[in-house]
Amino acid sequence: MTEAISEGLTALGIILFWISLTAMVGLYFSIKYRKAGAESWFVAGRRLGLLILWLSLGANIYSAYTFLGLPGYTVKNGVKVLAILIYGQLSYILAYLITPKLWELGKAKRYVTLSDYFEDRYNSKLLGALTAIVGALFSIPYIQLQILGIGYIIESAGYGLLDPFASQLIAFSLIAIFTILGGMVSVAFINALQGAIMLITIWGIGFLIPMIRYGGIGPMFEAFESVKPSMVLFDNKLIIWTATLAIASSVGFWMWPNRIQGVFTAKSSDTVKRNALALSFFQISQIPIILVGLTAATLYYQGVLKLPKPDYALIEIIKFTFPSWVVGIAGAGAVAAAISTAAALLHTSGALFARNAYQRLFKPEAKERELVMAARIFTGAIAI
Template identity: 30%
Template sequence: MAQWIPFLITVSYMVIAVWLGFGAGKGRDMNKVEEWGVAGRSLGPIVMYLLVGAGGISAYTFMGAPGWAYSKGVPVLYVVIYLTFMGITAWYLGPKVWDLGAKYNHVTQGAAITHRYESPALGALSSFVTSIGVLAYAVLQTTGSAYILNVMSHGKIPVWLGVILSLAVISIYLFRSGLRAIGITNAFQGALMFVVSWAFGLWVVKQFTGGYSFGPVFERVREEAPQFLTLPGNLGDMGFAFWTTSILISMVSVWQTHWIQWMGANTRKSIRTAATMLPTYYIVCIPMLVVGFIGIFVYPSLAKADTVAIQMAMDNMPVLLAGLLGAGTLAAAMSSSEPCIHSTALSYSKDILQPIFKLTDDKAGKMTRWLIFPIMGLIVAPISIMQPASLVYILLIGYGFIGQAFPALVGMFFWPRATKQGAFWGLAAGFVVTLIFSVWFPHPLGIHAGIWGLFVNLPIFFIVSLMTEPVSKKTVEDFFPDMVDELYEEAPETTTKPVSI
């Protein structure tokens, strides 16, 4: 019986998540995009902190990150630093995005791009291509959920059933309560992950060293395997250039999920407060990394590095802690996949289907939450079950695109002269370069493919923008009200009709 306690704890977590998420939308009209999509812009700073923090912590933190520590060593710390610096991005852009949304009723990144560049086609295109990366990420997290259910049930729940179960649980509260469900469940998941990570990490350290200090662990690593303690790491694949460029590309990649989460805040101050404190959440990573380092000695020849933490839990931990780790890892996977499914439904509805079929806001609102079912049933579930070898490439392509949208954001917040042609051709060229340097010639000179993409993207963005007509003065006033006088001081006013590309 005792062997089933971890499984029961993991299932209990799912029941609590459904209960919390389902109740979150009580008394709200979820047929309205404002409610289902951005929680009626009602989330306070604490929920925002846990929402964004937990969203950033995926199954990777509980499985992949200890696996990297186990196989490579300190190179894994670039993750802690880029997550920390994403707080700066949220601090700077979050309130600006929120202001625009509140003023012009934008909900998605695509809507803001459509408005700024006067091009629904560019908005729809960015929405569609961005969703490739977002959905690939949802697939990875769903696979992680299914893996945890499989391990915790001692193989009784096969992967295909685990995929269906985890998506079914998410669909119940996501359909019912939208971003409110994500907010409240992520707050719960975020707190759970924090407690589990530290409890598990300290327990493993105590078992390994007899005390709670990390010192003896790393003393032994220094004596027996010092290459784990410095870059480029045990596998020799993380030089300073790759470390730096990986951090930079992650920092400038603004995900659709982040954008929509920022929109859900009740005030711009709530985003700023949450973003200010956001880096402190990522202390959650540290104990899990220490577990990976301990794995170097406990499992000298583990076939799959990513399983080091779960393996340690199942082999040695009291059933209660093992169950909590299962629940925490599942929480990490679900808290990352549900915003991806939610934001994709929202952006497909608002940025693609509504303009194409000329739907009213009312109709689009009613359709939006139903879209989660085809997205889950026709895309996420089958790919999660099949686990195609090309998934990693899909993910790289998706990530590549998200990073290459950065110049379009520069045009939205910093450079009024940017045009849709500049944004489009820069993005297209950057995307192709990123693809080539991700798949066929990975990261030349140790520089991240996404940064190579930006090397090409940014000059094209600037040059093509300068060669093409700027957007209308009205749009410039909407996005740069403080600069209008200065921009049109001498030059004659220029207006262009919105033209789809």
């Protein structure tokens, strides 16, 4: 057995173990809550505490982009990527002010989707259905991106030993099964698990790589500036771009229906408020990833590191720096990011179609059991 195959099997074994563990946890909650009522399937019975809410919503928000697109964007654009840190923090300031009040409205009026709010606020079932359909349909491409991300991660972290399509099919099939059966309860607890390994991976490797490769963050920046001086400067155009990005993105951040549906799962408005503060830690966790991206960029432009694609930067530099078992842990963290966001989007899309299109427009007399069944059918249809 060659060294490359041995390394690939080690990394793949860890990643597949994590996917299997995720599947077992998902299966447990799917069986336990297969006969759950509508509020349990849609918003986990509004009983999640701060820890589970924080980890699950953080994993929901921070997708495969964190491990693929963010370091890839850093390789291509340098310090311009720092603008992303600004809009995320602004969005959590808005969340601190807005989401507790929205939760209180949701609790009082039994909202289970963001479209319930629009329907109630403007007294229009048609508007509620329209926002639901648009929200669900425009979530589908993002679900597809997560599936694509799983393939990229397995291909890179697995040293090319496993066919990306097979890994995508297996992972997404498992996501679909536990989402359809267990609803938000399964999604919340699975995502809490994913959020934990994401943070462990990010903080475990983020500061080590520039230390190992250049002796520190400062020397890494000096090396990067020496090979790409144009990518460490902000000009006037970048300042304007950063300001508009920060304002527009922070205002639209909480228009994602899966994020607000996650907020509705909290047990109290105080939990929602504290969660808005805690979520900023996930945003700060982008910093170690950016440092890894900058280190990879420096090595790449120096001709030391080969990158098949910029989006492979994080996994490739980990392979270049650490043994295969670390690559496996990092790959598991990256797969976790994709799984968590895909599960949340899939669940929310099915919920929107069932609640605000099917029930509100065509079957207002539908009982809880029928509504949950409709949501499961719509979720399955979207998954297919």
